[in-house]
Amino acid sequence: MITDLAQILITTLTVGSMYALVAVGVSLIYSATGVINFAQGEFVMISGMTVAGLYGQLGWPLAPAIGVALVAVLLYGALLMVLTTGLARRTSLIGVLIITIGASIATSGTAARIWDSDTHRFAPFSGDAPFWVFGATVTPQALWIIGVSTVCVAGLIWFMRSTMVGKAMRACSLDKSAATMVGIPVQATVMVSFLLSGLLGGVGGIVTTPLTTVDAYSGMLLAIKGFSAAMLGGMGSIVGALLGALLIAFIETVTVTFGSSALKELPTFTAIILVLLLLPRGIVGGRQEAGLQHEDLTKQ
Amino acid sequence: MLAARDLGKSFGGLTALHNVSFDVVKGQIKAVIGPNGAGKTTLFNLIAGTLRPSAGTITLDGKTISGLSASAIGASGIARTFQQPQVFRSLSVAENVMLGGHRFNKAGFIACGLGLSFTRREEEDLHATASKWLDFVGLAEFSSRTASELSLGQQRYVEIARAMATGAKVILMDEPAAGLDDTETRQLGDLVRQIRATGVTVLIIDHHMDFIMSIADSILVLNFGEWLAEGTPEEIVGSETVINAYLGSVEDA
């Protein structure tokens, strides 16, 4: 029993950390722009595939491979920003959602042409000899995932609360026109949101790939999990995204432990529908009330 | 016919309306006045079912309507116009008014999809009703224009025609004279009297005192969410409590 509980806890934390990096990224972009980024999982895929290719296959040292991966996700973040905000001024929010769907499938298709359709991984940072805590198996890479994610999310919260740039970003997400009036460069804060969001996903790809593997198409499901988590927590809230990610990871872990691993998504997505209905503003209460937004595809 | 008893509404800790009771007599024009923040629009939202009262009841012809859904209240005979005209902007003027009478027709998804002949008869009848009310408000010539092309003043008349088409017993009008000049206000006053002449009861909020005094049969005064006074225009003009309340506020009504 203790073993089960410990295993559930450690797996929830590991999987939850992975989802949290995506969910927090989704939340950041949403609060800066109102855009739901369906392509958020592609950050993870791009960085995972890059490191797997350079470090795992071509035998580069780890550090430059990570460097290249992070540059790649930063560039991709900038590209997404241009597509969803810079060029899409006439497009409705749902139209922008469709653009990010397009970006996601185009990116996965491109990745499958650059690499291939197979799964990739690379060696864990500190070997793969597991150790046991209360009878639960813990791999060193799981600790890497939990540790790096905690540092990233905590760092981000500190950044948003304590630095000028972070405060400016929060001001913009609350009221864009007021922020403009007091002289905050709104476009710059949007850019920072996309870049930070990309970095979070990129870091996620680097720490999780040794454990979870990656393939060209793995981004979309991860994105769906990520924004479901962000929505569960309350759109636009970093802490909410974190809680949502842990909740989804917990539901999945419990299902896999006591039920079947094939059906692990079933309770997750049922829970998503339920939470959307029962707590339309998410666990911690997001920025916008679900019921108030109205989108129209047929109007310009 | 429309009666409120001990009506109250609070948002969190904020009391917007407290212990308000009044009656509206059938076929009358009743005005609701009061300084900004007096709870007038909240009162309308409670009657129309947009908000649920925290306390008290509202009855229409003896039947309790408070607590019903907005659509059930709409179907029971209460229609409204809004401070900011809320027309369906991409629909034609006639279609806007036809939606007022929509609930009387029966054709469902399948009958409409199959284009059954009775659906067309229904549509023609409804269109005739809509034309009648567009004529009533003087917008007949704009019937086939897209609603967004009309001026705000005209959109307000579309709302009135739409409200009449619902076959409402009571129409709630929220600041219909806002932004109108003197001539337009006078025309609006004539129209409101014509509405009363059809037997429909009107409950109206407005800040133009001359306008209110010239059309209202009875006036209810709210102040800080509470009942302050009620009576004929003459009684209200002479009431000291009302004068004090108004002098004490920044409102230049």
Place this chain on the structure above:
Amino acid sequence: MTTIALPARNEIRNNAATVLAFAAGMIALPFVFGNGYYLNTLVFVAILALPALGLSLLSGLSGQLAISHGAFFALGAYGSSILAVRLGIDPAISTILAQFIVAAIAAAIGAVVLRLRSHYLAIATLSFAIIVELLIEEWSSVTGGMQGMIGIPPYEIAGMSLTSDKAVYLVYWPITILMLWFALNLSVSRVGRALRAIREGEPIVDSLGIRAANYKIGVYVVSSVFAGLGGSLYAHFVGFVTPATGSLMFAIDIIMVLALGGFDRLWGALVGVALITLLNEYALGFADYKRIFLGVALIAVMLVFPRGLLPGIIDLVGSGLRKGGADARRA
């Protein structure tokens, strides 16, 4: 642009005339050009037009974007196949029964999720679609699991199996055209008017004594049955179904169709389906190239023509003509 005041009679008549002309053209096609592989392609156009028309009704009229049309396509395909293969029910009857199942599921799901708006609705319907896909993959005793089902019987008419492309073509196209006619009628009717009003402001619709929620559920059910019927026709034509039938990629294909044809154009949906099917058939054999192309095309269309490619081009040509006309008058 002005709208005609009383659309019902005139537009229904116009619709009927246009639809009849179109039907005559489509039915004449195989007799003019003879048999050929193109008929097979056109059968797929007829099938895929149904979910596209369904989504067009939902998003074009009531302004809601659901990502569940792939799932209802799959439910229609599997529902009819399971009834026909496992219970031996005649395919025509199993198809009809399957639509009742689809309608019941759509009503139940719709009643729950349609309270949500905008991207919340998109996510909720996407979650539903993923649940359906998982159930199909895992409930293998009934659905055949990952392997899917084979040996799904074709329709029979007067003892004749619909197996040749031409026979299927001549049955499927009239069905699709009937459904198009139904959708066109619906969009100009009082129901269509109520749905367009809901798109602009649900609370105001409610204030007129109209139960907006019921109309939303209604259009969701109709729209899902369009997709379900497409799925049934598909299964009895190709003879097999797999979990890939109606997967997420399929749902994205359908959104692409509307992005091409316009979100509020029923005829546009037909044009969009034809374009996508042709592209799939002749230009995009490789799945990954298809992903790249679809993705880039979606982005480009939504950036340049947010209302859809076809309406965008029509607007461009229209304004070009008006400009040309004005220039001509000036000269």
